[in-house]
Amino acid sequence: MKYVDEFRDPEMAKTLLKQIEALTLEIPKASKRPLQIMEVCGGHTHSIFKFGIETMLPDCIELVHGPGCPVCVLPMGRVDDCIAIAETPNMIFTTFGDAMRVPGSKKSLLQAKAEGCDIRMVYSPLDALELAKNNPDKEVSFFGLGFETTMPSTALTVLQAEADSVENFSLFCNHITIIPTIKAILDSPDLKLDGFLGPGHVSMVIGNSPYNFIANHYKRPLVVAGFEPLDVLQSIWMVLKQIKEGRHEIENQYNRIVPDDGNNIALQSIGKVFELREFFEWRGLGSIDHSGVKIRDEYAKFDSEKKFDLPSLKIADPKSCQCGEVLKGVIKPWECKVFGELCTPETPLGSLMVSSEGACAAYYQYGGALMEAKKAEAEKTAS
């Protein structure tokens, strides 16, 4: 398949792996403890598991699966709000597919649908707007979530709704922004990370300069990475090269997609429709300042939060859940007390078990062999 197979060439992978291994031999600290590289974005986590990349890397490299899965970091209170909207009479509630199974405090959207709510999966917010136009006697609310990757299409949909004077469409905005969250992780006292793979598709919108503080202030390398397996390997190689040479810079591996200054038109539409919230609650990470956006007052009539009566309660994560520690790379998914027993993809307690981009679900589904090997290794070291 064109534009795909060239980035999955196994021969080139072998060459890259050799070079990665050679580089690690030249990094003295790699012999003392594994080098920890965090892939911020859930899309990377998915690729890493799908292609078995972790099973190919030398043992002295450890990938830490970061907070970049918007479904995984959604707190239960927001899911409860979704269900409250969905239960409003005469409502068609629309959502991306992978939000369906996220547990709320009482139920998920999938359960609410089974109980009779009209909840539909869509592939684009524009599909939700179309539904609103085709059902003028109903209310249609779209569950907007995602980082800057999905923000522009939601913003453009709101602008389109206004241009077309659609009155029965609104947006339940849960868009979040990655930069403050990376900062929160870097400020964490138990931080051990040596470098980052930056989120390629977020960067396609925001560009590379917003990451400069990571290099300047926190002195860690970040490489904006593509999502095909060779992209991931090459980006790991680029991070290692920086470590070896004692550099900490923002580099762009994904330059076939990511322009240095991002996508100005997308940024303008985001700026027009959204503004930063004072803070936003993240599952597992708690409240992070300026980490979410809300709809500007000019577009209030499209805001589900203003249009409908929502409980908006803060629901604490289940006590047994250690999603936060997994997200920060402090523990491995299988080291969580409830992993695989009380918390499985069928009955997720923590959100990292919900989406295939969540580190726990990925380990549960794809990473069994790797996990068992690492567990055995850890036990051997302990004894």
Added chain:
Amino acid sequence: MNELKNKNEETAGATPFRRGGALKADKITMAHGSGGKAMRDLIDDVFIKSFDNPAMGEMEDQARIDLRALQAEGDRLAFTTDSFVVDPLFFPGGDIGKLAIFGTVNDLAVGGAKPLYLTCSMIIEEGLEIDTLRKVVSSMREAADLSGVSIVTGDTKVVDKGACDKLFINTAGVGVIPKGTDIGAKKVKPGDKLLVNGVLGDHGAAILNARGDMSLTSPVLSDCKPLYELIENFLKAAPGTSSIRDATRGGLASAVNEIAETAGVGVLLNEDDIPLRKEVRGFCEILGLDPLYLANEGTLVAFVPAEQADDALAAMKNLEAGKEAAIIGEAVEGTSGRVIMQSSFGGKRIVDMLVGDQLPRIC
């Protein structure tokens, strides 16, 4: 449903002495399930006309099958049932009627049985166009002829609008397993090769596409087809075949996981060897789906002893239903019940049972 049962009547129980009725309505109403004239007309004009065969012609409340004729075919009866609720009713490459026949016929065939007789039970939502029903029934007859089976008895129920989605069909089937044929997941042992008869995921992709999820310019057709002839032929080439499964819902991944678990063996898949249409691959790439979990309706997986694998493959490739057949992996010692795939890229990953539905990823 009991109440409805009282109101309705068995298709095979219509009286044999009357003149065949003709339907005048355009749409199914509750009257067509009420046991009166409208229902008789429906049965005569739509079902009997299409499914006509000696067993059904007798018009009793049950089909009667000659045991001696069955015994001539083998020494065990295979008996199965399946229900069909697909939406949309018609999709590229097939329709609910075809599925209802091939699905049950294939469930019999993968046990090594020769499929012989089917039942057909329909639950119809009021308001369904009678022309639609005619199309489905005529498609069932064609599929039955192609599979060498007769539909010998049936039933119709009509339910209120909203109580079902347009049309649900249940078919049950009986077949006979020839003496000496013994296929079962428990017989799979390390070293057995894993074969598929063709490309994966066409049905699942065709249905998703027909639902309007993606507008593919070159549409993928459902692979729905009968598998008995193929199985009969490759069992001759590979009589030691341990296990065959129809890789329907849950796709290849679920079928192979089920076998691995029952047999207590590991299975190693080789991604390079798995046949996939490029349209389906692209479709899955864009929607974030895994083709290993997409449904098939004419695709089987078979574990065959290594020494017979090449003959089995050649026998499959000889027939239209198997021309894209391939050996895609093998049963291995250890890692009991685990299915592991060697990815084309070089890494390895677990291929587990599907949890819930495949939900498309957002980014």
